[in-house]
Amino acid sequence: MIKKCLCFAILISNFIQAQESIQTDRPDQTETPAIVPKNMLQIETGFNYQKENNNVSSSNLPTILIKYGVNDILEIRLITGFDNQKNKNTIQSGFPSTLIGFKTKLAEEKGLLPKTSFIAHIGLPNVASTHFKTNTNAPQFRFTMQHTLTRKINIGYNLGAEWDGMLPNPTYLYTISSGFTISEKMGSYIELFGFAPENQKAHHSVDGGFTYLISNNFMLDLSSGVGITKNAPKYYLSLGFSFRI
Template identity: 60%
Template sequence: MARLFFASFILFPFYAFAQEPEKPEPIEADRPDQTETPAIVPKGMFQAETGFVYEKANSDEESFVTPTVLWKYGVNENFELRLITELETQKNPQTTTTGLAPVKVGFKAKLLEENGIIPKTSIIAHLQLPDLASKEFKAEHYAALFRFTMQHTLSDDFSLGYNLGAEWDGNVPDATFIYTLTAGYSISEKLGCYAEVFGFAPEESTTYHSADGGFTYLISNDFMIDASAGVGLTELAPDYYISLGCSFRL
């Protein structure tokens, strides 16, 4: 009996260690680039992605988002729930307007795992709620937004991501089609960077394109900070924007 007790005492730490749940992979966020990731928040975890954005639309108009927050919850390994809230300020020579932009609720669902030339793929869909907004920013109708998110792993350090989708603003019936293409590079285990082009194609207007780039830094597996900036490439695109933010999960 004494021998059995002694053996159990020696082996228990190794058994307990083996039974510990695996820690999740480092956090993956949909910010700071315009390309959303196909990654799903781990089951049972809550994730928040927040940032501050300044955009110069043209010589007369500018806007601040202070902050934008994407709230996410992992339902299971294939599905997450999402909520987007934005406090926005729009300025022009005549007026300054501040308020809550229409809240968006939605989900992300995994569709495909990466397999050769087949990219890792998910779908993101949101519904814009016109009544959950400040009166200055209320839309007339409910509006849908969706995009397919795809990603290729090119090497241990390089990845290629792209999105295709469409969105409505709740005020006009015409859709705006969207595309994004980003290349990401891991400088180290904690520091990453990216370069990206993206554009919007309204049904009744001219398509416009922009480019941006930025950095991410992993403080821990559950906390990341980021910085990014972009410029317009065509006449109708905003002149430029800058953004700072962070993402964390619990």
């Protein structure tokens, strides 16, 4: 009888885990501390258009983030895509430097302690189209944290730094995002984020968007943002989808 109860409990546990909805790093700038479930492959992809200023714009189609759950505390990650950059009458297209990395869980949420994970990537200078190759490897890292305020509201925030592979100086970054559950299928967020290149003036932006669950393993998203300082990009628009298998 005890063995039957234990087997039943394990089956229920596995069923509940399988029913947990997909959690993604799209569409906001704030990465989630959630780890992809063990032995599952998750792909987050979409389209992004950004207007830097009156002369410069860029588009990314597709943007691709591939994640694989190694165990309960670790996922491995690969970021790639295809970029188009326009400067007045000049257009450059190609594959940007591929990023490989990982996310690892550091702490679960407990009282004032947020759910916390650490993400690290390194850009490979030779795994890119000619126009987008960098001089050296380009590392980046961030701590991603999340507080649950109510059943329908959470706060997420990131702190980190990244290097572009061309200059030795880092760019520091921050994000803070409020997520809201609208319904069982729909969510939304509003976010403030910024980048602070070393020895240069920081720039800040605000954005917001929506997500919609088609199923527990498939999600659509739509977002847009605007710069709130003069040196920030004027605006961006993004749409995409994520799924796991």
